[in-house]
Amino acid sequence: MNAPHHNLDIFDHHQDPAVNDAAGLFTTMTDEQILERAMEILEERHKPGSEALKSPGDTRRYLRMRMANLQHEVFGALWLDNRHRVIEIEDLAAGTVDGAAVYPREVVKAALNANAAAVLFFHNHPSGCSEPSQADIALTRRLKEALGLVDIRVLDHLVVSGAEDAVSLAERGLM
Structure with a gap:
């Protein structure tokens, strides 16, 4: 006989989410275990060679979970092939609480090294605050121009924070 299926809201702390353990018995998951499992699922969807990125929402959730608790800025790239499948996810620069030094020359080298056709x-x-700064917009335009010289498409630039949803420069027409 099948047990009833319950929709679990990981943000509702009044429920006790349960999963089957190795013996097939239900066991309660902690909030930390739920978040770890969610991250595993999102990482699986973004692993090298995975299907083309189909859901901007999945990518936003993945990046938010990956970066939300960082205390310093990190700038990175999802290198994609010509069918928009993930080649590699790479952190390109780490900085301080309010900035990271990103050099177009180094970004172009990394893109060529990854053999990327496109990048996010x-x-x-x-x-x-996920609001892009003028410096973020200017950098994105410089990178788009530099990568365009070697036929690598810049699809988007997402600004991520732990408190707000990620902001897409492409959706805002700021590319």
Whole structure:
């Protein structure tokens, strides 16, 4: 006989989420275990060679979980092939609480090294505000121009924070 299926809301702390353990018995999961499992699922969807990125929402959730608790800025890239399958996820620069030094020359070298056809850039704002700065917009345009010279498409640049949803520069027309 099948047990009833319950939808679990990982943000509802009044429920005790349960899963089957190795013996097939139900066991209660802690919030930390739920978040670890969610991260595993999102990492699986973004591993090298995985299917083309189909869900911007999945990518936003993945990056938010990956970067939300960082106390310093990190700038990175999802290098993609010509069918938008993930080649590699790479952190390109780490900085301080309010900035990271990103050099177009180094980004182009990394893109060529990954043999990328396209890229989705991302970085976090430890302040908790996902609003892109003028410097973020200017950097994205410089990178798009530099990578365009070697036929690598810049698809988007997501600004991520732990407190807000990620902001897409492409969706805002800021590319």
